[in-house]
Structure formats: structure tokens, C-alpha cells
Amino acid sequence: MTELQVRSGKATLTGISAGHGETVIFLHAGVADHRMWAEVIPRLAGEYHVVAYDRRGFGSAQATPEAYSHVDDLLAVLDTAGIDRATLVGCSQGARIAVDFALAHPARVRALVLIAPAVGGAPGPSTFLPPVEALLEELDAAETAGDLTRLNELEARVWLDGVLAPAERVRGARRELFLDMNGAALRAGSMGDEVTAGPAWPRLPEIQAPTLLICGSLDFPHVAQRCLSMAEQLPRAHFREMEGTAHLPSFEEPEAFTALLMDFLTSLDTA
Known part of the structure; x- marks a missing residue:
């Protein structure tokens, strides 16, 4: 390699x-x-x-x-x-x-x-189920506030766990790697x-x-x-x-x- x-x-x-x-x-x-x-x-x-x-x-x-x-x-x-x-x-x-x-x-x-x-x-999609809508609104709020740590956690909830699954469904090293990769992207700027x-x-x-x-x-x-x-x-x-x-x-x-x-x-x- x-x-x-x-x-x-x-x-x-x-x-x-x-x-x-x-x-x-x-x-x-x-x-x-x-x-x-x-x-x-x-x-x-x-x-x-x-x-x-x-x-x-x-x-x-x-x-x-x-x-x-x-x-x-x-x-x-x-x-x-x-x-x-x-x-x-x-x-x-x-x-x-x-x-x-x-x-x-x-x-x-x-x-x-x-x-x-x-x-x-x-x-x-024109609409989402109420629990999904609430989760997406929470994500938008974290992004608006510039809270990158919270935003990273919520994006793990949405994209890694899945909106149709329980929170923290995926744990351990795989979750830590996601947070590291996405955290770096969130901090990279334009x-x-x-x-x-x-x-x-x-x-x-x-x-x-x-x-x-x-x-x-x-x-x-x-x-x-x-x-x-x-x-x-x-x-x-x-x-x-x-x-x-x-x-x-x-x-x-x-x-x-x-x-x-x-x-x-x-x-x-x-x-």
C-alpha cells in the first residue's frame, strides 16, 4: 500500500x-x-x-x-x-x-x-415523521449555534445510527472513527x-x-x-x-x- x-x-x-x-x-x-x-x-x-x-x-x-x-x-x-x-x-x-x-x-x-x-x-421528501423532524431541527439548531461538538454527535445519530434506529446503535471504535472523520470535516472551514x-x-x-x-x-x-x-x-x-x-x-x-x-x-x- x-x-x-x-x-x-x-x-x-x-x-x-x-x-x-x-x-x-x-x-x-x-x-x-x-x-x-x-x-x-x-x-x-x-x-x-x-x-x-x-x-x-x-x-x-x-x-x-x-x-x-x-x-x-x-x-x-x-x-x-x-x-x-x-x-x-x-x-x-x-x-x-x-x-x-x-x-x-x-x-x-x-x-x-x-x-x-x-x-x-x-x-x-416533502415531509418527515415527527421524531425524524424533531431530530433534524435539533441538528439545525446545533449548526446555527456553531456547536460543532453537538453537531458531530447529532450527525452520528442521523447518519451512523440511522434515523429509523435507536441512538448510539453503533458504538465502540467504529463510532469513534466516525466522530474523528466528521469532526475534522466540520472544523475544516470553507x-x-x-x-x-x-x-x-x-x-x-x-x-x-x-x-x-x-x-x-x-x-x-x-x-x-x-x-x-x-x-x-x-x-x-x-x-x-x-x-x-x-x-x-x-x-x-x-x-x-x-x-x-x-x-x-x-x-x-x-x-
């Missing part, structure tokens, strides 16, 4: 690279960094070339505020590492970047694995203005790459609904639910997730 450093604009993106073969690039969620894949990467590195990196404002990445594009940053990762095309595995905001990249650079994408995906222009792509939702049928959609059963209900809708719109997609996990199923259950991922990658190898 080697350290990865990629210069893109005024940023230095940092991460790791391991293994040989077809490339799989991991794109972390907006409440984590590349360490969320730490238990998945060694399971793949024996058969694939695996890359995971920290985006601007996360982990050990360094950046001076400027106008930037996550799609351009990902392109810089591929070009710097000499990668012609890759399977992109993205969670939440990482999945949004994967979708935007697939639309902008289809020839560079072998396949997509989208976990609890955010998608530009996707319809969102990276400048993100130049975003146009809405990807109406363009989903353009994506021809084989796609695996995954969500946890304890996540927001609209995430599963979004995955099901995407499975209908994407020409070569199928959906799997990971029972008993929330918004970060690959982080919660890396062994079960890796099994799904390996089955999908093997299907690409034999197609």
Missing part, C-alpha cells in the same frame, strides 16, 4: 493506492474521509488496483480556498495515477460525484457502485465555491455503465425510494438493500459489503 498525493488547482488530495489489476476508486461520504474504506480495501487489493483519497476539506487533504470542481479533482486523480478508466464506488456525496463524473467522462468509467446516493436534481454540474437526475438514462445501487434498511426511507427509481432509469442497474445498516452500510458492515462488491466486480470480469 502506497501513499497517494494529487495536485489539483490549489489543492493537494491525499490518500492511498494498493494492489494491481482493474482499478476501483472509492469516494467517501460527506461525513467521513478515505478511512471509511479501511476495512474494505485490503479485501480487494489482492485482485484489484484500489485507490481511495480525501477530498478538499476532509482528512489530510490540503487546499487553499478557490473555485473548484470535485469532478475535475477526480479527473486529476485518474490522470496523475495513469488510470484510463475505473469502477467508481461512492457513498452519499461521493456517489453524487461518481454520477456527475460518469456523465462528464463516460469513457473513463467502467462501472458504478452507488451507496445511499445523493444525485443533483433528485426529488426529495474550501471556496464548488462549481457543480447541472442536475444529473434527468440525465440518468444516459449512463450506460453497469451500476450497483445499495442502501441500508435503517436509512431515511426516501433513500431507498431514490435507489429504486434510479434502478428503473439507469439502463444497466440493479439494487440491493443491506439489512440492519443505515447511511454508511459499507462502513458498518465491511465484510457483507465487500461480498456484494466482489460479486458485482466478478460479473464485470466475466461479462
Whole structure:
């Protein structure tokens, strides 16, 4: 396993690279960094070339505020590492970047694995159940007050435990790692203005790459609904639910997730 450093604009993106073969690039969620894949990467590195990196404002990445594009940053990762095309595995905001990249650079994408995906222009829920609404209001209040410690704890409640599960469902080292990753992101400050792509939702049928959609059963209900809708719109997609996990199923259950991922990658190898 080697350290990865990629210069893109005024940023230095940092991460790791391991293994040989077809490339799989991991794109972390907006409440984590590349360490969320730490238990998945060694399971793949024996058969694939695996890359995971920290985006601007996360982990050990360094950046001076400027106008930037996550799609351009990902392109810089591929070009710097000499990668012609890759399977992109993205969670939440990482999945949004994967979708935007697939639309902008289809020839560079072998396949997509989208976990609890955010998608530009996707319809969102109009209402939440009262307990969920109360939790989200508490989170907004902590953010408004600038109470980063409380905000970090509440985001662990929402994204790690899951809004449909008891508080502190996930404990121990996994929870401590979440709080460390997300706490660093909350303290990072502004990276400048993100130049975003146009809405990807109406363009989903353009994506021809084989796609695996995954969500946890304890996540927001609209995430599963979004995955099901995407499975209908994407020409070569199928959906799997990971029972008993929330918004970060690959982080919660890396062994079960890796099994799904390996089955999908093997299907690409034999197609």
C-alpha cells in the first residue's frame, strides 16, 4: 500500500493506492474521509488496483480556498495515477460525484457502485415523521449555534445510527472513527465555491455503465425510494438493500459489503 498525493488547482488530495489489476476508486461520504474504506480495501487489493483519497476539506487533504470542481479533482486523480478508466464506488456525496463524473467522462468509467446516493436534481421528501423532524431541527439548531461538538454527535445519530434506529446503535471504535472523520470535516472551514454540474437526475438514462445501487434498511426511507427509481432509469442497474445498516452500510458492515462488491466486480470480469 502506497501513499497517494494529487495536485489539483490549489489543492493537494491525499490518500492511498494498493494492489494491481482493474482499478476501483472509492469516494467517501460527506461525513467521513478515505478511512471509511479501511476495512474494505485490503479485501480487494489482492485482485484489484484500489485507490481511495480525501477530498478538499476532509482528512489530510490540503487546499487553499478557490473555485473548484470535485469532478475535475477526480479527473486529476485518474490522470496523475495513469488510470484510463475505473469502477467508481461512492457513498452519499461521493456517489453524487461518481454520477456527475460518469456523465462528464463516460469513457473513463467502467462501472458504478452507488451507496445511499445523493444525485443533483433528485426529488426529495416533502415531509418527515415527527421524531425524524424533531431530530433534524435539533441538528439545525446545533449548526446555527456553531456547536460543532453537538453537531458531530447529532450527525452520528442521523447518519451512523440511522434515523429509523435507536441512538448510539453503533458504538465502540467504529463510532469513534466516525466522530474523528466528521469532526475534522466540520472544523475544516470553507474550501471556496464548488462549481457543480447541472442536475444529473434527468440525465440518468444516459449512463450506460453497469451500476450497483445499495442502501441500508435503517436509512431515511426516501433513500431507498431514490435507489429504486434510479434502478428503473439507469439502463444497466440493479439494487440491493443491506439489512440492519443505515447511511454508511459499507462502513458498518465491511465484510457483507465487500461480498456484494466482489460479486458485482466478478460479473464485470466475466461479462
